[in-house]
Amino acid sequence: MRQLLIADDEKIIREGIAKFIQTSNLPVTIVGKAANGRQALEMMHATHPDLVIIDITMPAITGLDVIEQAKEFLPASKFIIVSGHDSFPFAQKAIELGAFHYLLKPIKRNQLLSVVEHALETLSKDEDIIGANGTTITSVPDASNGTVCEKALAYINTHHCDSNMSLNLVADKFHISQSYLTRIIKKSTNLSFTEYLNELRIKQAIFFLSTREDLLIAQIAELVGYSSQHYFSRVFKNHTGVSPIEYRNEKRG
Template identity: 40%
Template sequence: MFRVVIADDEETIRNGLKRLIESYELDLSVIATAQDGEEAIEVIKKYHPEIILMDINMPFMNGLEIIETVRETDKDAKIIIISGYSQFEYAQKALELGVFSYILKPINYRDFKNILLKAMDAYSQRMWEVSKLKEGDAENEGCKDVGKLAIAYMKENFSQNQLSLNLVAQQFHISQSYLTRVIKQKTGVSFTDYLNRLRINMATKLLTDKDNNYSINDISNMVGYSSQHYFSRAFKNYMGVSPNKYRNGE
């Protein structure tokens, strides 16, 4: 779950952004809001959010001063400026300080969601690279190819019925949205579809193996389904026939 801090001197803006983020149903949690620059610094140091939404004009310290302070200790947080000011000097300074995006009010609902998704993806990718560097694997191409490693992990663990998008994302310290994208790019199908294909492919081998007498329920459990009913339905969706008919060559 990505932690978000919202800093804006207008309560209606803070509350509106919080409700908007919650409505997207993303892997985001607004953990704190701040009404001025000093409070913003306080909550950012306390919660270490991955994403910071901030207005430029606030009491005590403006947004640019806050960013300079934050960047002294946190180089990776994705900071998104939301401002009513379009002056070039503000945007230029913000970019120099490593701001992820500069949005002008009023906010476009769809565009804002896309920016949040990109910020989550960028943070996930950065953390993945950092974790690999810490492991002394900086030269390994795999550190830039989390999709390839995630697929290998799924191939090794698909028989575990608890395997899920969230579990694999946590395994590689990335967001669910980022994992969804890289799996789609690598396989051409969704995470769920790819996982089902791995399981059904193994099930077909078990069903046609004349040296075993596994029941349909046994095979269902062996390939990662906790329910025989769900397994049979998934098998028919992919193979066009039920597991029993497939076994009997019908």
């Protein structure tokens, strides 16, 4: 069972989210319900949750500040933002901090459960990456242990939506050459660095296209790390066979 923490200064929201989770069949246990940012951080230190659902505007410490601080001791945890603010800058900042998703209030049960389920799947995939040679790399998100390859993949998995992500940046971070990084990523994933990065970004974009009709295609492109909507659309079509707009329209139909 995964451990889940809920943080929202509105009791009715906290209890509503908890009820949604408890009446679902998702393999999660609620380990805490925090009423403000400071309390959320205290609970995170005590319980080390795998998943956190957190409001963006709370007294004492905002949800964004909580995520920024918590990432230092919970690098593998997934953070889902819930907010009453339909603000692209808020969503962009949340993604930059490594938030998994950004949900708007009022929260719809099916949408929340879909996002939580996707987060749980991502946690499992992060912890069990199967390389082309059939070997298993465990605990990939924990960049403090393991091989250089595990650390590099963990970093890419966590920061793939960063528009500054590059082969050179990752190589410099782990003090290895770009050619060596290219080889170990290819050996582990059977993909080049760019192919692996694009695969992560397109999966995230597909999820946004499926769950966030309020976001424009250009905004989704920016959120998942592409500075050019045209380039994003080209990469998306290469991966899926359709453009982002066509994909969204098919989902609506």
